[in-house]
Amino acid sequence: MLRVALFTDTFAPDVNGAALTLARWTEYLREHRVPCIVFAPEGDRAQPAGPDVERFRSIPFFLYKECQLAIPNAKQINNRLSSFSPTLIHVATPFNLGLFGASYATKHHIPLVASYHTHFDKYLDYYRLRWLEPALWKYILWFHRNCERVYVPSQSTFSELKNKGFRNLEIWSRGIDANLFSPAGQREQLWSKWNIRPRKHIILYVGRLAPEKGIDILLESFRRLPERLRSETVLVVAGDGPLSRSLDAAAHGLPADAVQRLGFVTGKDLAEWYGAADLFLFPSATETFGNVVLEAMASGTAVIGAGEGGVKDLISHGNNGWLCPAHDAAAFAEAAALLLDNGALRRRLADAGRESSRAHSWDSIFRRLLASYRSAAASPKMKPAARM
Incomplete structure (x- = not known):
């Protein structure tokens, strides 16, 4: 049975493309009776933990102040994962929580997938940090090294990451709520x-x-x-x-x-x-x-x-x-x-x-992603990873 643990440093009630997409995706999983647990930051204001979401104290990310980097509580996470018994781990951000999730997957030989949402390297010019780019790409490549799938939102992102040496890339596009967005503004x-x-x-x-x-x-x-x-x-x-x-x-x-x-x-x-x-x-x-x-x-x-x-x-x-x-x-x-x-x-x-x-239906996009999840979860168990 598919059981998903999602690690992300951005999640509802954050309002950005990644947070909204992940929140919609986890709701889809629950509607389709796929057990899912989320590990996420508290954000600017404390968010209560629940049966499906574990929250952690956080600090702002220096390149994106509205994005909070969680401070993982290892005992809390290990206890929840031990009782939840995930069959697939999804890391959506390559920072504190993502690192913990990837490490747990490697240690316990659980199939790992990732989603790539943000070109952080492109932010560097705007903050006079271009000198960090080689180290950033080295780290991002290392972080994704054991992933059965790396989901990207567009063909241009797919091509760029492929040229950087990424493997196991797959497009996970984005959808639209046609009932909300329509030519009806007065x-x-x-x-x-x-x-x-x-x-x-x-x-x-x-x-x-x-x-x-x-x-x-x-x-x-x-x-x-x-x-x-x-x-x-x-x-x-x-x-x-x-x-x-x-x-x-x-x-x-x-x-x-x-x-x-x-x-x-x-x-x-x-x-x-x-x-x-x-x-x-x-x-x-x-x-x-x-x-x-x-x-x-x-x-x-x-x-x-x-x-x-x-x-x-x-x-x-x-x-x-x-x-x-x-x-x-x-x-x-x-x-x-x-x-x-x-x-x-x-x-x-x-x-x-x-x-x-009209071609961007959330339902068809999520159906394909769920099929990809099941395929990734059925792949041979991971071997311990090489060190960075």
């Missing part, structure tokens, strides 16, 4: 609800407000719009992060109400903004997938994204969206101006994007 209601002066156009950004997300490119591309367009357009920013307090200062020189920061928005409120926007502008060049891009597409909103990482796997340039060179604010501004001026092209891209999103 613009007039949003103006009133959020106390925003009405404009002709809305450009939307959703995501973490951090250097690696290209927030500087977002603002500069908006600033570079022709005045005739910028004066009748509002840039709506939904998200939080280390740049949230400095966003207003970064927008200096623009009209006071030209950039509207919503803060942290989820669920129906977020879906309403997706559906009401004319354009979704996403300049991040560090994505392994790009969940927010898929959400915008499902909402019938034309997307302009950076031609890097997982985003370029979702967008076919000029067909279901628009790709721009990464870090090129002038190109993003030119694309935004083109699509704001050309309603027919914008609607064509939006319609094609929505149609593309």
Whole structure:
């Protein structure tokens, strides 16, 4: 019988692509009567432990302050694993909890799988730590050395890791809740609800407000719009992060109400903004997938994204969206101006994007992953690993 132990340093109630995907996946396992236990951090506020989730005190990760690194309690984990008797261990992050899970799998000869969610190496440039890259890749390769499967979210990530020497790679894509994200945003209601002066156009950004997300490119591309367009357009920013307090200062020189920061928005409120926007502008060049891009597409909103990482796997340039060179604010501004001026092209891209999103059904994605889990759990028991 399949029994899964998941070790992750990001999990609900965290709100990021990895945490939300893992929470949805564990719920799917339980719905399909697959016993599953999760080992995760407490996060910013203490989260109670339960029959399915063990929580641990944690500290912020220096590259991603909203991500908490758990401080594992070996006795607590060993006791739970001993009574749970997992037949498969899944490590979703290569840090403290992931290390413990991988070590336990090796020691007890339990099949091990991993999922790769974040290009931490791509963050290094934004924090002036590029010199760490060789050591980081050496460690990441070592961490995944015994995995029966390494699940990656996109073809671009698959190719990149294969070139780095990873083995046993398999694509675990991401899905969309088509009932939540749909072209149903009522613009007039949003103006009133959020106390925003009405404009002709809305450009939307959703995501973490951090250097690696290209927030500087977002603002500069908006600033570079022709005045005739910028004066009748509002840039709506939904998200939080280390740049949230400095966003207003970064927008200096623009009209006071030209950039509207919503803060942290989820669920129906977020879906309403997706559906009401004319354009979704996403300049991040560090994505392994790009969940927010898929959400915008499902909402019938034309997307302009950076031609890097997982985003370029979702967008076919000029067909279901628009790709721009990464870090090129002038190109993003030119694309935004083109699509704001050309309603027919914008609607064509939006319609094609929505149609593309239909291929991303959570149910079909999870069915394939569960079959892969069962195959990995049935593989020969692991041999003790070589030392780093």
